[in-house]
Each structure stands twice: as C-alpha cells, then as structure tokens.
Amino acid sequence: MAVGAPITSLDPHYHQLSPNNAVADMIFDALVNRSPRDQGIPGLATSWRAVDSTTWEFKLREGVRFHNGNAFTADDVAFTLARVPRVPNSPSSFALYTRPITAVEIVDAHTIRFKTATPYPLLPTDLANLRIIDKETAENATTEDFNAGRAAQGTGPWRVVEHRNGDRIEFAANAQYWGGAPAFARVTYRMITNDAARTAALLAGDVDFIDQVPTADLARLRREQRVVLSETVGLRIIFLGLDHSRAGATPFITDNDGKPIEPNPLRDVRVRRALSLGIDRAAIADRVMEGAATPSGQFLPAGSFGHVPDLAAPRVNADEARRLLTEAGFPNGFRITLHSPNDRYINDARIAQAIGQMWTRIGLRTSVEAQTWATFVGRAARTELSAWLIGWGSSGGEASNPLRNLVASISREKGWGASNRGHYSNPRVDALVDRAMVELDNPRRETLLREATQMAMDDVGIIPLHIQTNIWAMRRGLQHEARADELTRAQDVRPAR
C-alpha cells in the first residue's frame, strides 16, 4: 500500500501528526480505540466509567500480549502516561492529553483509575490518542530505538519488520492479535508523496492500495475497471477565518479608492453574513472538488457528536448579501484580499479563486493571494490577514474540539482558542462550552455543544465552506473500511468477499 504523507517516526509519543498516528494504530493500541466514524470503542480497555465526578475507572483487557510476548497490565498504562510528557525534543507532544490527569492509581493488574482536578468528560476521548507501550521494552528507549523498530513492540495487529526512513515500513501480521488476526501475512507501507506517481503506481499494479486520491484523477479512476474506490465524509472542515481582533482598520480591507476603512467592517455581523451568503458552496463542492466534499454550515458532518441537525449549509443568495452590505453602509462594496495556502488542503488555492469570483459578484472587489503553507501559517498565526482559507480536522469527532480551538475566546490558562486566529470572542459561546466541559452526562453535554455551535454560526464567527470527503483507491478484489479521521491503516483492508 502507498500513502501520500511521509511517516516521520515510529515512536507513538514523539510527534502528534496524523500519518504517524495511522502507523502507531497499526503497531499499538490505545485504551480506547476509535471506530471508523471516530467514536470511542473498547481497545485495551474493555469498559470505563466515571466512579465519581473526578475519577475515571478503566477495566483492562485480559490475556493481551505485546509482540515480544510480555503480558499487558496496568503497569504498562501507568508507564505510558508517565513517559508521554518526557519524550525529548518533541515538536508536538502528546502531553496535552495527559495534563488533565492529576494522579494514576493502579487498583489491580487489570483495573486502573485516573484522577482529574475538575470533572473531565473528555478523558476517554483523549486517551484514544495515547498508544500503550511495553514498560520492560521501552523503559530506557529513545525515539531512535522506536524508529529502528527495536522498541516498537505494541499489542496491535502488525509487527514492524523493517523501517526505512522516508521510504517504506514492512509489517508482518500479529497472528495473536486480540481483535483477530489480520487478513494479510505481510504488508509493505510505502510513502509516495507525488500524487500522479501514487496513482500511476496503483494503475501499474506496483501497489494494491493508495490514499489521498487526487480529485483530478477521480473521474478517470471511477471509469477504470481494475480499480475500486472507497470513500466517506471526513471530519476536516474547510472554512474562512475572519479578523475580529482589530477594532480599527483591518490590513486587507480598503474602500474602493484604496483607503483603510474604520471601524473594521468584519466586526459587523451583517458584513460577515453577507460574505457567507455570497458563497455558492454547492458549486465549489461540485466543480472545484469534483464532488469530493459536502457543503456545510457547521463544524461537523451529520452523525457526529454535537452536530446540529437543523443547521443546514447556507444557500447562495447574492441579492440578500448585497442588501446586507448596503444596510451595513457599503452599498458600493469594498476591496478585500482573501489569503489561502496552495499546498495544504485539497484544491485550496482553487477554492479561494472561486470564492474571489463569487464575492466580486456581490460587489466586493476581491483579490486572492495563495502561498505555500510554510509562509501562510505563520502569517495567519500572527493575525496579519483579514480573511483567509484554512482547515480543521476534528479529532475525537465531537464538537467540543472545534469549539474550544476555533471559536472560544483565547485564554492561556484554559488552553482555549489556540487556533482561533481571528481572535473571535463571544462570552455566551464561552459560557456554554465551559459548562459542556464539566458535564459528564452525554445527552446534556451534546445539547450544550449544539447550542454553542448554533450561536457561533449565527454570529458567523467563522465561515464554514465544506467538509472534505476522504477517498482511497485499491485494485479490484480488495475492500476497505473508509475512516472519517483520514488514517490509512492496513487492518482496514481485506480481500473482497
């Protein structure tokens, strides 16, 4: 099988990065694994419950062995949690998932309790990010030991046979896997980052399975007899961020003569609504994305925890948009620059171009500036832009994740709004999220998250565009269980019945 993104490490706690996590999922298990729709399902823990408002108890699976034969016990869990924050040089650590845990208590070999400072309903969701390693093997192991395969001893369905950095990883089946032996004896996991080359490798029969199928090849592959596709609505929302931070002029909006506009028009909800209504989401999904996207008016697709059923994607309405702009005092529109990366999301720069034309139709003279992600992301982070296209993948598949990160007010002590590049702030949204974060009752929590989502969307804190469809392609004769979280894992592929 061939994947489009390079795997940089076999250490499951070194770099919090989707491609690495996919491989970690093949070698290791977490206490809580994730279903194809990214909901928590029993992994190395068979059940869990909140004993009281600040204590979670997990029952561990019995009779599970690591690849080297060592038995899996609560000691390994405690060791893993202790190691996670101590991995040296980590460019993006998993420690944010262990931080809420204040104490770990081993009740017996197969029962473990976690204490948190405040009620913390997301603990099982967070634990799904922490793959459990073997204490005896990894006691003094460095990231290099994992990369070399020596320390990469997990409980997962695949054993590492060989790892060639940036090229391929060879796996052999773990016949003793507790979830049932995998369908293939050996798997070669190759990294082919060039899109055209990856598709060609599939067509040439060099690989049996590829991920990240380029939308340009979709029409052709659908006609191809030798190939079948597997697809599902993902969890990655593509949206426009807006500068709420400045009360005065925002740098990339000027009047038609090129003079700055004060106050910042983006602080007027009518302007934000007009920008949203001016976009023909259906056309973008259909023509730019070749159907590989679902127009959306909120963070998550239908079926996810916190999705608001009545909140449909706004339909394009240029007249209403012009009316709102006039009402806001811009009968002749203004000039705006939309920034976008050009190498990050599927067709990102082309989507921005399309929006530029749509906005021009409602009377805004729009220019589009697309640049490489490496440059773009820094500028967005420093809020140097006025309007920009960006994406967000909601890990854990529930609405608290995008709410906390994208629209909650920036707060260092709560750790919120770290990706709220536009500095959007709405105390009523914050209050709802606050309550949801300590609500242990799931139905009540979902209601709170829905209310918060509805509120942030009515206020157009961000402008959601569409949710990407994840697409894999394989030779006829195979079948694949498509995953919402974009992870490409060998255990999801099997011979077709």
Add this chain to the structure above:
Amino acid sequence: MTVFLLRRLFQASGVVLVMTVLVFLGVFAVGDPVEILISPEADQAERERAIQALGLDLPLWQQYLVFLGKALQGDLGRSFVFNEPALTLIFQRMPATLELAFGATFLALIIGVPLGLYAGLKPNAMPARAIMAGSILGFSLPTFWVGLMLIMVFAVQLGWLPSTGRGETVTILGMRWSFLTWDGLLHMAMPMFSLSLSRIGLAIRLTRSGVRENMVMDYVKFARAKGLSPQRVVFVHVFRNILIPVVTVMGLELGSTIAFSVVTESVFAWPGMGKLIIDSINVLDRPVIVAYLMMIVLMFITINLLVDLSYSVLDPRVRLESRE
C-alpha cells in the same frame, strides 16, 4: 600543489560559513517551524514547550552561535521532525541519490559521446542531423513530464518496469545499494534515464562541437600528413582534446544531479536526498536544510577540485601552481 589544495580548503570553509548564515536567515524569514510542526490541537502552554524544546526561544544570533559551536564539534543538530541527527538522515539517503546520479552521468557519457563523435565527423549525414534534433528535445523536455510519460508507457501501459521505489537492495559498508541487484536495476532504469536525458543532449552537443573545431586544427592536418590512420587521429589525438570541456561540464552537472534531483526523486518516489531536502523545506526543518546545504557546498568544491586535477592529466599544458 599543496598551496593550491590549502587555498581551496580555505575558500571552502569561508563559503560554508556564509552558507550557514544565509540558511539561518532564510528559514527564519520564511516562517515559524513550530507553527508547522505543532499539532493544531496543541494549546498555548504546549506551543511554548515546543518552542523551547526545539531551541527556538533564543534570539536568532544566539541560536546561530549555539549551532556554530556544536558544528565545530561535528554535531550539525537533530532534525526537528525525525529526532535523529541531521547528518545520519542525509547519509542514510545518500547512496540512493549517488547511484542515480552516477548512473545518469555514466549513461550520458556512453550514449552522448559516441553519438556526438559521429555527428561531428559526419555533420551532413541524415543520422547526424536526426541526432542533433533529438539532442534539443533531450534538454528542453521538462524532467517531471518525461518521468510521468515513462511511467505511463513502461509501467502502466506495458507493465515492463516497476513504476516507483528502489526495489531490492544489497547492503555494503552499512549502506543500501540498488544497482547490484537485477530488481534494483529495473527500478533504477526509468529514473536514471529520465535524469540522464538532458545530460545526453549536452554530451552530444559538446562532443560534436569539439570534434568540429579540432578536425580543422593544424595538429590534425599534421597527424594526417604523417600518415596516421583516421582511427588513431580521432581516438587518440582529437578525443583527448575534446574531453576537456566534456569533463568540466559533466563534472559540474554531476554535482547538480546529486544536489538537485528533487523532481525526479519525487516523481519516482526514489528515497534519496532530494526528497529529504524538499520535505525538510516544506516543514522548515532547519537542521536538515543547513546540514544538507553545507554538504552540497563541500561536494561542489570537491568536484571542482577533481575537475581541475583531471585537466592536468588530460592536458599537460595546465599547471596547478599558484601564480607567483
């Protein structure tokens, strides 16, 4: 000779030093590695931890001095992404690139020089004209296009050759080599050919013009008058003279093939240094970028040196002493 070598070495270290400053400033100007590497979910505290862990919290000049101090002890830093020493990463990938580059240059010489010789000796024959026309195609077709076309024809349509990757390898001196196995050679065929195409064109043109120039020179007339056989005139006397420009240009081309075969490597998913450097630039993995460019500078200087040395072998009139 020793003075000459010493001076070269001195120049080299100066260039390397300038290079490191440029790369440091360049990467700093392009963007912030932490923003790229960090998980989007990370909160503010985690971001600060990462900045500190990667040593990016210091002012740029301090970061540079820290780097320089370690570099003098032979430590060029650890990759932000792989958490392995940058040099180890580069050396892991080097054999793949070297065999491709040397293979391509070898191919260019054994195909290009004979064809150019023929085209130079019989400039008006039909095949010679065809060769010259073909050579223009050779260096004007873009590499990535040639690469993809080769894949489409030989891998997808005909199924003769594998589309991507290195195939079977043999480990010698702790490094993996593909060119020693049949499977590896099959994998090498297409990337090697697409990389050599423009060099073949170049070798043809250089050889041809060299032959045309030399054939009318006095020494050739004299050799002929002496009654030497045409073969001896061409292959001993003329050949030696035309080799000088060919060696110079192909030597420098070898350098750029090694350093910048990025396009070919990514089209054929060839796990060489070119892919490493482009991936590193995408995530601003500064230690790897710096280490790589330092190595490339050293390599170019070495190649230039070897080219100069080979002159003195090919042409006894060339002296390597300094002017004084």
